[in-house]
Amino acid sequence: MNISIRTGLASLAIAATLVGCGKKSEDAAPAAAGATDAAPAAAAPAEEKVVNVYNWSDYVDPAVLEQFTAETGIKVNYDVFDSNEVLETKLLAGKTGYDVVVPSASFLERQIKAGVFQKLDRSKLTNWSNLDTEILERVALHDPGNEHSVNHMWGTTGIGFNEAKVMAIDPNAPVDSWSLVFDPKHAAKFKDCGISVLDAPSEILAAVLTWKGKDPNSQSAEDLKLAEDVLVSVRPYIRMIHSSNYIDALANGEICIAVGWSGDVLQARDRAEEAGQGVVIRYNVPKEGTIMWFDMYAVPADAPHPGNAHEFINFMMRPEVAAKNSNFVNFATGNAAAVALVDESVRNDPGVYPPAEIKAKLFPDLAEGEEFTRQLNRTWTRFTTGQ
Amino acid sequence: MIARALKRVGITGRTLVTAVPYFWLLLFFLIPFVIVLKISFSDAQISMPPYQPLFAWIDEKVLQVQLNFANYAFLVEDNLYWKAYLNSIFVAGVSTLICLLIGYPMAYAIARTRPSTRNVLLLLVVLPFWTSFLLRVYAWIGILKNNGLLNNALMSLGIIDEPIRMLQTDFAVYVGIVYSYLPFMILPLYANLEKLDLTLLEAAADLGSRPWESFLKVTLPLSVPGIIAGCLLVFIPAVGEFVIPTLLGDPGMLMIGKVLWTEFFNNRDWPVASAVAIALLLFLVIPIMYYQRAQDAESGGGLHR
Numbered sequence: 282m283n284i285s286i287r288t289g290l291a292s293l294a295i296a297a298t299l300v301g302c303g304k305k306s307e308d309a310a311p312a313a314a315g316a317t318d319a320a321p322a323a324a325a326p327a328e329e330k331v332v333n334v335y336n337w338s339d340y341v342d343p344a345v346l347e348q349f350t351a352e353t354g355i356k357v358n359y360d361v362f363d364s365n366e367v368l369e370t371k372l373l374a375g376k377t378g379y380d381v382v383v384p385s386a387s388f389l390e391r392q393i394k395a396g397v398f399q400k401l402d403r404s405k406l407t408n409w410s411n412l413d414t415e416i417l418e419r420v421a422l423h424d425p426g427n428e429h430s431v432n433h434m435w436g437t438t439g440i441g442f443n444e445a446k447v448m449a450i451d452p453n454a455p456v457d458s459w460s461l462v463f464d465p466k467h468a469a470k471f472k473d474c475g476i477s478v479l480d481a482p483s484e485i486l487a488a489v490l491t492w493k494g495k496d497p498n499s500q501s502a503e504d505l506k507l508a509e510d511v512l513v514s515v516r517p518y519i520r521m522i523h524s525s526n527y528i529d530a531l532a533n534g535e536i537c538i539a540v541g542w543s544g545d546v547l548q549a550r551d552r553a554e555e556a557g558q559g560v561v562i563r564y565n566v567p568k569e570g571t572i573m574w575f576d577m578y579a580v581p582a583d584a585p586h587p588g589n590a591h592e593f594i595n596f597m598m599r600p601e602v603a604a605k606n607s608n609f610v611n612f613a614t615g616n617a618a619a620v621a622l623v624d625e626s627v628r629n630d631p632g633v634y635p636p637a638e639i640k641a642k643l644f645p646d647l648a649e650g651e652e653f654t655r656q657l658n659r660t661w662t663r664f665t666t667g668q
Numbered sequence: 669m670i671a672r673a674l675k676r677v678g679i680t681g682r683t684l685v686t687a688v689p690y691f692w693l694l695l696f697f698l699i700p701f702v703i704v705l706k707i708s709f710s711d712a713q714i715s716m717p718p719y720q721p722l723f724a725w726i727d728e729k730v731l732q733v734q735l736n737f738a739n740y741a742f743l744v745e746d747n748l749y750w751k752a753y754l755n756s757i758f759v760a761g762v763s764t765l766i767c768l769l770i771g772y773p774m775a776y777a778i779a780r781t782r783p784s785t786r787n788v789l790l791l792l793v794v795l796p797f798w799t800s801f802l803l804r805v806y807a808w809i810g811i812l813k814n815n816g817l818l819n820n821a822l823m824s825l826g827i828i829d830e831p832i833r834m835l836q837t838d839f840a841v842y843v844g845i846v847y848s849y850l851p852f853m854i855l856p857l858y859a860n861l862e863k864l865d866l867t868l869l870e871a872a873a874d875l876g877s878r879p880w881e882s883f884l885k886v887t888l889p890l891s892v893p894g895i896i897a898g899c900l901l902v903f904i905p906a907v908g909e910f911v912i913p914t915l916l917g918d919p920g921m922l923m924i925g926k927v928l929w930t931e932f933f934n935n936r937d938w939p940v941a942s943a944v945a946i947a948l949l950l951f952l953v954i955p956i957m958y959y960q961r962a963q964d965a966e967s968g969g970g971l972h973r
Contacts, residue, residue, distance in 0.1 A: 370936075373936070375716045521919065523919070526915075533813075534814075535813055654934075654935060658930055658934045661934075666919075
């Protein structure tokens with residue numbers, strides 16, 4: 282959910298948010314690009330024993346944080362968010378007070394350009410060699426040279442479905458293909474059963490374009506129009522367009538198909554199992570290919586405790602710590618040394634760690650230009666509201 | 669002594685007291701408003717903060733001020749914004765009407781009961797505020813969903829065979845808004861109706877007026893200020909409502925709060941988002957001014973009596 286405050290008067294809430302940034306706009310804005318690559322401050326011995334972390338909700342094993350504090354004496358102030366947009370808005374306003382934040386790579390890519398992050402000091406990241414070189418290469422498309430970030434988890438965007446309900450309606454339903462959702466012929470059958478789509482324009486665009494055999498990261502108006510036509514044609518059959526409500530809805534049988542993030546669908550699967558009502562949720566990576574996304578540790582340029590931030594990230598790069606987190610959240614870690622330590626049930630789950638032939642079909646969701654972003658979001662509004 | 673010194677420069681206790689609300693408005697309304705107004709004349713760019721500065725010094729001598737009106741022109745060019753404003757006003761208007769139809773009899777009944785019961789009833793009206801607004805909206809998801817309380821109850825009573833889809837419909841949004849804002853309708857109406865001079869009704873009865881006639885000719889006209897206050901307290905927040913349509917409504921429901929969110933968070937276009945907010949504010953200022961005039965009329969009427 283994106284809402285933590287009562288936005289009865291949305292305009293006032295926005296006004297309040299803007300207060301914090303208004304005063305520094307005069308001096309900071311033009312110099313922003315220059316500040317990008319400011320050298321990370323040396324870990325001053327005077328640094329307070331605190332690290333302020335801002336991460337996705339339910340994204341680390343809490344025991345790991347306790348262990349970090351026990352070993353280093355550094356207290357972890359741990360705040361959570363649940364959308365990249367909320368994090369980005371805070372980061373762009375500046376002076377967040379956070380030392381470690383965890384944006385997705387496609388957002389990080391743009392934030393680096395805006396001068397939000399400092400370069401990481403590799404000499405303090407002694408566990409760097411544990412990282413998976415393939416993931417490093419893929420991430421480098423977003424963060425050139427892996428200078429600003431370290432991977433925490435990665436996953437895919439795919440299709441979660443309620444096996445019994447879908448099979449009851451159509452035993453031959455193409456559950457391994459985007460056709461299930463984007464082909465009106467198939468989607469229409471599941472209208473009453475309930476289809477949910479992520480409220481993530483850029484990812485859904487990429488999925489539609491892949492399905493149509495186009496470049497998923499295309500920024501051409503023609504391809505956008507093509508995708509819009511596809512989306513509009515299936516709009517009548519889509520009930521929810523939301524990025525987190527589908528987890529519960531899928532688990533309790535309210536909807537039967539969801540385009541969602543791997544770990545979230547698996548969370549729905551686990552919740553359904555716990556509820557014990559016989560709901561079986563499955564997650565498939567569509568055969569046409571899909572997005573491989575990355576959530577990255579990064580340190581804001583104005584972080585108050587950069588030394589502790591590096592220590593925290595380095596701790597998270599330990600194989601046993603990364604494995605614990607992967608077990609806890611059902612997402613894949615970008616830490617090669619950790620994979621062997623991950624529980625077998627998680628490690629062998631193709632929904633979490635896809636086999637090589639599927640991995641070959643995964644592609645990055647690159648950041649779009651400003652003008653295309655506006656066109657895309659306008660298209661998205663036309664898709665969701667018909668206006 | 670201090671008082672005398674202040675008085676010499678023209679500051680009396682009275683001005684100090686009135687200064688407090690003005691200071692409050694300045695701090696929490698005017699200054700944020702000016703900042704948003706400033707941003708609305710800027711242009712988006714990838715930086716921190718994500719818009720161009722309005723003022724720039726050229727050679728440290730010339731102050732250059734760039735005002736960009738394109739954001740406002742943009743709101744007019746694309747019919748999305750107009751439709752979103754109009755639809756929000758429509759949704760808020762219908763919700764306000766339903767609140768009035770439910771709230772008026774409730775306020776009337778509370779005002780007419782014995783004082784001891786009255787306090788209990790008023791407490792019950794305010795009681796929901798003790799739980800988080802967000803939790804209460806989530807509770808409606810549990811009530812309205814396909815295998816939720818309402819559908820299950822209707823099915824076990826044999827009234828329906830198949831669950832009726834209520835969640836993610838406009839119906840759910842109206843339920844949510846009316847439920848959430850009903851107390852804001854009841855309380856001002858109650859405050860007004862409770863003050864009503866019952867001797868006026870007795871006089872009307874003495875002159876041969878039937879109860880419904882004296883209601884229409886005495887009670888209702890006298891309660892107009894309460895109706896206006898209640899309607900504005902419901903209407904204004906409902907126009908900008910974001911949470912309820914997002915959680916309960918169909919994703920296709922076009923509301924200005926959602927458009928504002930998209931501009932600010934998804935497009936990262938703070939200038940256009942600010943322009944949307946300023947335009948929304950202007951839309952809302954008109955009913956507030958109307959309310960102000962109605963209030964003035966009421967206090968004027970009071971003097972005549």
